[in-house]
Amino acid sequence: MAVKLLNPEGDFPAAGLLRRLAGMFYDFLLCVALVMVLTLGYQQGLLRALYGADTLLAMSEAGQLDRDPLLGVLLLLSLLTFFIGFWSWKGQTLGMQAWRVRLQQPDGRSITLRQGLIRFFVGLASWLCGGLGHLWMLWDKQSRSWQDIASGTQLVRLPKR
Numbered sequence: 001m002a003v004k005l006l007n008p009e010g011d012f013p014a015a016g017l018l019r020r021l022a023g024m025f026y027d028f029l030l031c032v033a034l035v036m037v038l039t040l041g042y043q044q045g046l047l048r049a050l051y052g053a054d055t056l057l058a059m060s061e062a063g064q065l066d067r068d069p070l071l072g073v074l075l076l077l078s079l080l081t082f083f084i085g086f087w088s089w090k091g092q093t094l095g096m097q098a099w100r101v102r103l104q105q106p107d108g109r110s111i112t113l114r115q116g117l118i119r120f121f122v123g124l125a126s127w128l129c130g131g132l133g134h135l136w137m138l139w140d141k142q143s144r145s146w147q148d149i150a151s152g153t154q155l156v157r158l159p160k161r
């Protein structure tokens with residue numbers, strides 16, 4: 001993954017909490033759609049082809065499809081690909097683009113794969129702690145959340161075009 005200077009260039013202010021949360025909500029809706037489509041394709045496409053419709057129905061009624069580790073891994077990898085792909089390509093997911101928020105290194109370059117992985121998993125931990133990691137920016141002098149601090153990245157607010 002090549003690290004590149006992101007456009008527009010400049011020194012931008014840190015993104016505020018409401019702007020970050022709004023972008024996260026947009027991305028949440030996209031991720032829900034992605035999970036639904038992948039789950040449907042996995043269960044009705046792959047599993048139906050492997051087991052057949054009658055066996056799949058019996059497995060579903062018995063609750064055997066409720067905790068499928070392969071589906072869990074597939075969904076996790078797809079969400080990782082979604083976020084890290086957008087973050088490293090343009091510095092913005094679709095929700096971040098709508099709210100003019102960009103993820104970057106402090107020098108304005110795109111993030112690395114390692115930074116993306118750290119950011120993703122620390123972000124999950126932040127939500128599991130009741131969102132405390134996101135609220136942390138209210139007390140941090142540089143307006144950084146836990147994932148910003150852990151990954152060495154920053155979220156900035158881009159100007160209107």
